[in-house]
Amino acid sequence: MSTSVPNRLYAAITGIGGYIPENTRSNLDLEKICDTSDEWIVKRTGIKERRILEEELATSDMAVRAIEDLATKYNKNIHDIDALLVATSTPDMPMPATANIIADKLGIDNVWAFDMNAACSGFLYALDLGASLIETRRYKNVLVVGADNISTYVDIHDRSTNILFGDGAGVVWLEPSMEGGIMDAYLRSNGSGRSFLNIEGGGSLYPLDAADAIADKRYLKQDGKTVFKHAVQSMSDACFQVLNRNGLTIEDVDWLVPHQANQRIIDAVGRALDIPEGRALSNIEYLGNTIAATIPLCIWQNLKQIKTGDLVMLTAFGAGFSWGASLFKWMI
Known part of the structure; x- marks a missing residue:
């Protein structure tokens, strides 16, 4: 192919x-x-x-x-x-x-x-x-x-x-x-999800001062159940969008590299896509969720498995909400 x-x-x-x-x-x-x-x-x-x-x-x-x-x-x-x-x-x-x-x-x-x-x-x-x-x-x-x-x-x-x-x-x-x-990318966002995952303090809406610090606005907050549901649905949908418009199926993908948010989310996305076992890469066990760094770090730590010419799909979900998927051929 x-x-x-x-x-x-x-x-x-x-x-x-x-x-x-x-x-x-x-x-x-x-x-x-x-x-x-x-x-x-x-x-x-x-x-x-x-x-x-x-x-x-x-x-x-x-x-x-x-x-x-x-x-x-x-x-x-x-x-x-x-x-x-x-x-x-x-x-x-x-x-x-x-x-x-x-x-x-x-x-x-x-x-x-x-x-x-x-x-x-x-x-x-x-x-x-x-x-x-x-x-x-x-x-x-x-x-x-x-x-x-x-x-x-x-x-x-x-x-x-x-x-x-x-x-x-x-x-x-x-x-x-x-x-x-x-080869392609499908990226979307919806600001209505901002109340479920955010850091409120430090911007022009809530500049940090003594009162805001007491109110804990400087800390990251999230509604885990809501984020989980939206993450699985949005990440899997974005992957299907990219596959469909490129005339591909999940069987054509050699490696799926999902955002390392939570192993349960990674597993759920894999099931939704029906990707063969062992082809969804993960390194969350000893790094946790490193936000924007998770995908490149996951590739970096799994380089020995990825071969020249392999088709790699990336997918992520984050605050906003923001989400998407990307598809490329590994050329190294």
């Missing part, structure tokens, strides 16, 4: 890197803090531990290390980068963009760099935009980063969120290819 269209210019992933902090927060650690247990957490989420960034570091620091990992492994010159897209919900500061800070830390000063926030769907949104930049032929080396220091926004005593979230960064390098690459 050929999935390449003759004479079409694709954006191909030609490198991938990742970074996860050294510090861990295990289920046993959480048992000492709130009313929970390792057995309960694993049963409900599939997570045993998550990584936590050191207090003196920020999202940009993880992104820089992920980029350096990519550049070293694939012998890339970071000064060739002409666009840097950073998907994050946890910027270093409201302004400037974390992408600007990353560029400065890397020592590159002539690059189009900016942030985008689509929460847990952010990497898919940024990947589609990065592919579009390549397809216009105006950019040749586009870096797409997914990075979040979400532990900063988690109430350590709230067991509805402290069991789920961890920190990390993943990155891919996009270049033009006539052989294959990113």
Whole structure:
């Protein structure tokens, strides 16, 4: 089966890197803090531990290390980068963009760099935009980063969120290819879901001050049952949309890489798609939900399984609500 269209210019992933902090927060650690247990957490989420960034570091620091990992492994010159897209919900500061800070830390000063926030769907949104930049032929080396220091926004005593979230960064390098690459993407959002998963404080609606801090508006909140239902339905629907409009079935897909929100969601999406067992990749057990970083980190940690020419489907769901799916041929 050929999935390449003759004479079409694709954006191909030609490198991938990742970074996860050294510090861990295990289920046993959480048992000492709130009313929970390792057995309960694993049963409900599939997570045993998550990584936590050191207090003196920020999202940009993880992104820089992920980029350096990519550049070293694939012998890339970071000064060739002409666009840097950073998907994050946890910027270093409201302004400037974390992408600007990353560029400065890397020592590159002539690059189009900016942030985008689509929460847990952010990497898919940024990947589609990065592919579009390549397809216009105006950019040749586009870096797409997914990075979040979400532990900063988690109430350590709230067991509805402290069991789920961890920190990390993943990155891919996009270049033009006539052989294959990113084929299609289906991305959607619906702001009516904002009350079910959000961080209220810190924006222009609720600027952080002493009163807001007392009201806990600076912490991540979610309605788990509502998010679960919408996530499974939206992610599976987005995958079917992409498959149908490309004349493919799930049997044509070699690997499904779902957003690593919760193992039960991952399993439910796999069942809804009826993907063969073992072809849905997961790394949530020891990383938890790293927001925009989950998909690139999952690919990064499963590289040995993915072969050149494999058809890979990504799908994600996040705050907003935002959701989508992406399909590409692995060209490395």
